[in-house]
Amino acid sequence: MPSLNQILLIGRLTRADRNDETSTNGAELRHTDSGRPVIRFRLAVDRPGTGQADFFDVIWWGPSPDGDPDGVKCKRFEQHVHYLRKGRLLLVKGRMQARSYETQDGLRRQVWEVHVGGAGSQVVYLDRLPDEVPPLPDDDDAVPF
Template identity: 40%
Template sequence: MLNRIILIGRLVADPQLRYTQTGIAVTNFTLAVDRPFLNQSGEREADFIDIVTWRKQAEICANHLTKGRLVAVEGRLQIRSYEDQNGIRRKAAEVVANSVRFLDRARDFGSEEPVEGPPEPEFDDVPF
């Protein structure tokens, strides 16, 4: 059996970091993923998919991701049931991420200049 999902999209809001009672970090965020076709009005629509990350990955996402960042998420689909405030049984679908890759560079407080990152590799030194 296989339960694997790969998504590429943009965060619709900053990730929300919290900790379980046992001190394990968990971060939630929503990813906007464009559909591969246009609707009848000729406009592109998107799906809004809830993502959950755990432990060190949760802390990294919370500290380095912000609204609008482009990421790739690989994980598994999880359907969970809960009871709402009115006692009605509900279901929620979310992707539990195994890995989150940052596909763009962070911007420094909204400026157009990218934040300094690691130096680019020197291809003159590659032995092939």
């Protein structure tokens, strides 16, 4: 039986959950044990006519280091964390995924996250870059010819 798990959101970045060296004002960069970069951020999506918003946790998966032996793709992906600032307007296309965990009190919790990465997923900047942020570097050096 066919199925579909796809979500399309347009909203603004809110603050990162953490405030340390791995995060900017709007996003947090981490790496998996295998070295794959992952950017986490929260997106606020307005409910038209209500003055309220829904908040979505977004997990943006970078390229696998296995397919990037010289690290160029991973380094380029990691630069996005500098552009993901509080207030940026984004289009996010991904899939919803549930994750369960246990609290310190022994209670089971479930959270829903938007996962971006793979075929059909994308993050699109819908507003201008701030003047203080340099443009993403060209990756022409990665082209083998």
